[in-house]
Amino acid sequence: AQSVTQPDIHITVSEGASLELRCNYSYGATPYLFWYVQSPGQGLQLLLKYFSGDTLVQGIKGFEAEFKRSQSSFNLRKPSVHWSDAAEYFCAVAPDSQGNLIFGKGTKLSVKP
Amino acid sequence: EAGVVQSPRYKIIEKKQPVAFWCNPISGHNTLYWYLQNLGQGPELLIRYENEEAVDDSQLPKDRFSAERLKGVDSTLKIQPAELGDSAVYLCASSLGDPTDTQYFGPGTRLTVL
Numbered sequence: 001a002q003s004v005t006q007p008d009i010h011i012t013v014s015e016g017a018s019l020e021l022r023c024n025y026s027y028g029a030t031p032y033l034f035w036y037v038q039s040p041g042q043g044l045q046l047l048l049k050y051f052s053g054d055t056l057v058q059g060i061k062g063f064e065a066e067f068k069r070s071q072s073s074f075n076l077r078k079p080s081v082h083w084s085d086a087a088e089y090f091c092a093v094a095p096d097s098q099g100n101l102i103f104g105k106g107t108k109l110s111v112k113p
Numbered sequence: 114e115a116g117v118v119q120s121p122r123y124k125i126i127e128k129k130q131p132v133a134f135w136c137n138p139i140s141g142h143n144t145l146y147w148y149l150q151n152l153g154q155g156p157e158l159l160i161r162y163e164n165e166e167a168v169d170d171s172q173l174p175k176d177r178f179s180a181e182r183l184k185g186v187d188s189t190l191k192i193q194p195a196e197l198g199d200s201a202v203y204l205c206a207s208s209l210g211d212p213t214d215t216q217y218f219g220p221g222t223r224l225t226v227l
Contacts, residue, residue: 004155010193029192032161032212032213036218037163041220042205042220043116043117043154043204043218043219043220043221044156044206044218045218046215046216049213049215051213053227083170090155092155094132094212096212097143098161098212099161099208099210099211099212099214100146100158100161100169101146101156101158101216102155102158103156104155105153105154105155106153106154
């Protein structure tokens with residue numbers, strides 16, 4: 001079945017530490033790939049997206065993600081986490097030309113001082 | 114530039130009552146989406162509009178849910194009658210329409226059905 005998997009429900013990192021959030025998808029072709037962040041009481045905000053070309057994508061707030069076709073993965077990374085990064089992160093795919101997004105269940109990030 | 118506006122932000126109703134949510138998309142965005150987000154889950158698409166036409170409503174429970182987008186701008190999502198299981202956050206998003214375009218989300222309406 002087509003799906004988006006975020007295997008980590010909750011991650012806690014120390015401020016200043018590096019971060020990697022995992023995302024795997026199961027679709028026949030390479031879909032369009034997105035990472036969104038949702039802070040409490042806020043709408044979802046796009047961090048970055050991948051369609052084609054360079055497999056390392058830079059986004060806002062110092063985030064980057066790498067597309068690995070062989071692993072069907074699109075992991076999100078940040079070299080040094082700030083307390084303000086505490087939020088919920090959603091990986092999403094648009095599996096076809098319709099543009100409808102299929103979201104993972106999200107990973108909640110907590111940041112320790 | 115104003116973002117996607119939704120109202121109300123919170124709504125508490127008794128089961129079997131009707132409820133409606135309103136969305137005003139970003140100006141110029143012809144594509145509008147309604148998503149449902151249950152607690153601890155990612156958003157799930159309910160319906161997508163291209164201008165005033167509902168082009169994908171396959172996930173909308175049509176026995177109790179309805180939506181409209183008159184004049185291709187604002188949209189309203191209605192539930193009648195509401196059930197306990199409808200308690201969730203209802204998100205509206207808009208985009209220029211190409212699948213590579215960013216979908217911009219509103220803050221959502223949190224519905225509690227008692």
